[in-house]
Amino acid sequence: MPSEHKRIVVRRDILADAKADAAIERQRLLDRGTLVINLVSSPGAGKTSLLQATAKHLQGQYSMAVLVGDLETDRDAQRLSPYAPVAQLTTGGACHLELPLVRRGLIALGDPRVDFLFIENVGNLVCPASHDLGEHLRVVMLSVTDGDDKPGKYPKMFRTSHAVVISKVDLLPYVPFQVENAIQDALMVQPSLSAIQVSSHQGLGIDQWCRFLIESRERLVLRRECTSAV
Amino acid sequence: MPSEHKRIVVRRDILADAKADAAIERQRLLDRGTLVINLVSSPGAGKTSLLQATAKHLQGQYSMAVLVGDLETDRDAQRLSPYAPVAQLTTGGACHLELPLVRRGLIALGDPRVDFLFIENVGNLVCPASHDLGEHLRVVMLSVTDGDDKPGKYPKMFRTSHAVVISKVDLLPYVPFQVENAIQDALMVQPSLSAIQVSSHQGLGIDQWCRFLIESRERLVLRRECTSAV
Numbered sequence: 001m002p003s004e005h006k007r008i009v010v011r012r013d014i015l016a017d018a019k020a021d022a023a024i025e026r027q028r029l030l031d032r033g034t035l036v037i038n039l040v041s042s043p044g045a046g047k048t049s050l051l052q053a054t055a056k057h058l059q060g061q062y063s064m065a066v067l068v069g070d071l072e073t074d075r076d077a078q079r080l081s082p083y084a085p086v087a088q089l090t091t092g093g094a095c096h097l098e099l100p101l102v103r104r105g106l107i108a109l110g111d112p113r114v115d116f117l118f119i120e121n122v123g124n125l126v127c128p129a130s131h132d133l134g135e136h137l138r139v140v141m142l143s144v145t146d147g148d149d150k151p152g153k154y155p156k157m158f159r160t161s162h163a164v165v166i167s168k169v170d171l172l173p174y175v176p177f178q179v180e181n182a183i184q185d186a187l188m189v190q191p192s193l194s195a196i197q198v199s200s201h202q203g204l205g206i207d208q209w210c211r212f213l214i215e216s217r218e219r220l221v222l223r224r225e226c227t228s229a230v
Numbered sequence: 231m232p233s234e235h236k237r238i239v240v241r242r243d244i245l246a247d248a249k250a251d252a253a254i255e256r257q258r259l260l261d262r263g264t265l266v267i268n269l270v271s272s273p274g275a276g277k278t279s280l281l282q283a284t285a286k287h288l289q290g291q292y293s294m295a296v297l298v299g300d301l302e303t304d305r306d307a308q309r310l311s312p313y314a315p316v317a318q319l320t321t322g323g324a325c326h327l328e329l330p331l332v333r334r335g336l337i338a339l340g341d342p343r344v345d346f347l348f349i350e351n352v353g354n355l356v357c358p359a360s361h362d363l364g365e366h367l368r369v370v371m372l373s374v375t376d377g378d379d380k381p382g383k384y385p386k387m388f389r390t391s392h393a394v395v396i397s398k399v400d401l402l403p404y405v406p407f408q409v410e411n412a413i414q415d416a417l418m419v420q421p422s423l424s425a426i427q428v429s430s431h432q433g434l435g436i437d438q439w440c441r442f443l444i445e446s447r448e449r450l451v452l453r454r455e456c457t458s459a460v
Contacts, residue, residue, distance in 0.1 A: 042272045042273040042274065042353065042355075042376075043272040043355050043376055043377075043380055043383070043384060044272065044373070044375065044376025044377045044380060045376075070383055071356065071383060071384055071385070071386070072382065072383060072384075072385050073379075073382050073383050075379055075382070075383060093356075093386060095325065095354075095356035095357050122356065123272065123355065123383075123384070124325075124354060124355070124356050124357075125272075125273050125353065125354070126301065126323075126325035126352065126354050126357070127325050127354075127356070127357065143274070143375065145274065145373065145375035145376075145398065145401070146272075146273055146274025146275075146375075147273075147274045149303075149305055150273055150274060152302065152303050152305070153273070153300055153301060153302060153303050153305060153353070154273060154301055154302075154353070155301070155302050156301070156323060168375065170404075171375070171401065171404055171405070174400075174401055174404055175401070176431075201406075
């Protein structure tokens with residue numbers, strides 16, 4: 001009786017293998033005490049400037065390295081190289097980073113044992129949201145010049161992030177951006193999001209941002225130690 | 231003799247059908263005197279604000295309609311609806327617009343006979359570069375707050391555009407952006423690019439921008455008339 005035959009469609013996440021790989025990388029780097037931060041934003045929100053300010057602030061206390069993703073050019077790597085070990089990841093046109101390229105960058109740096117590994121993603125508020133790079137923290141930057149309506153318009157990026165860094169706050173007097181509106185909009189999408197306001201050029205909020213990084217690392221390393229003690 | 235057999239790999243542009251469709255749409259809209267502008271930029275560069283200013287400037291002289299692309303929300307359509315007929319195209323997460331969705335938007339507007347049809351693309355400086363929407367002009371916006379190094383870092387978008395609109399020039403005194411550097415960088419990628427500077431909020435450069443639109447429309451309509459006279 002054909003009517004008794006049912007068709008069962010088995011669907012599989014096409015990114016399942018990539019996610020499993022990312023989980024392995026995340027654990028490997030955690031085991032050596034490295035916190036991995038995937039820094040995402042639209043183009044020009046200030047990722048490179050924030051990393052310059054971060055490197056200056058952490059200097060002498062914590063070690064860090066940076067992998068910088070771009071479609072073309074090594075401009076960001078050049079800007080960062082005076083401050084930290086850096087490898088440029090050139091996607092050749094692709095709109096986001098993926099783990100194999102990240103791994104190549106790590107090998108190029110000699111797979112360093114650092115406290116913080118920053119991955120500066122391609123400037124794109126859409127596509128990088130779908131790709132796990134083995135990070136422990138995903139941090140989305142939102143410039144005050146880009147408008148306080150962006151979280152709801154680009155929800156996946158904010159939904160999959162742990163923190164939002166509101167950048168260029170020194171320009172607040174000149175732009176129609178309400179910090180409270182932006183944070184409220186972001187929390188509608190992801191209620192557990194931490195929010196930090198910075199101006200990298202003027203050094204505002206860098207202390208708070210670095211404290212967030214250090215505390216996140218301690219919390220994750222501590223958790224790992226607890227887990228391994230069980 | 232197997233050595234005489236050669237393997238011939240026939241490759242085909244996977245977007246060939248979409249490009250052919252776009253060419254048909256481009257001709258159809260040109261035939262009725264509509265200039266189609268695909269407006270692209272990173273998120274928050276000021277596409278919606280520019281279109282508000284454009285609508286006010288052209289009011290009473292030229293007719294226009296707008297199709298607004300976003301991942302989620304109809305915020306931009308709400309902002310534009312007091313100024314022009316507008317349809318929101320919600321991609322539901324996709325990082326760029328494609329022609330079928332544009333056609334649906336046109337139908338929603340009643341396929342209007344307008345002088346200018348603006349397609350405000352998803353805020354993304356990468357992926358929309360690869361998709362022909364049947365436009366006659368592709369215009370890329372670059373905000374002065376995003377940095378003058380962007381054309382070389384996002385070359386395909388600038389290479390495939392006809393004009394660059396440098397926006398938010400009222401903020402030039404507060405940001406490290408050299409207009410000449412940005413234009414030079416853009417011209418390295420696309421030597422035939424027109425460059426226009428605007429501040430939509432302060433109404434600066436809107437006259438020049440609208441003149442560019444009107445002249446482009448006249449040139450294209452004239453060319454069409456010449457062609458049909460042969």
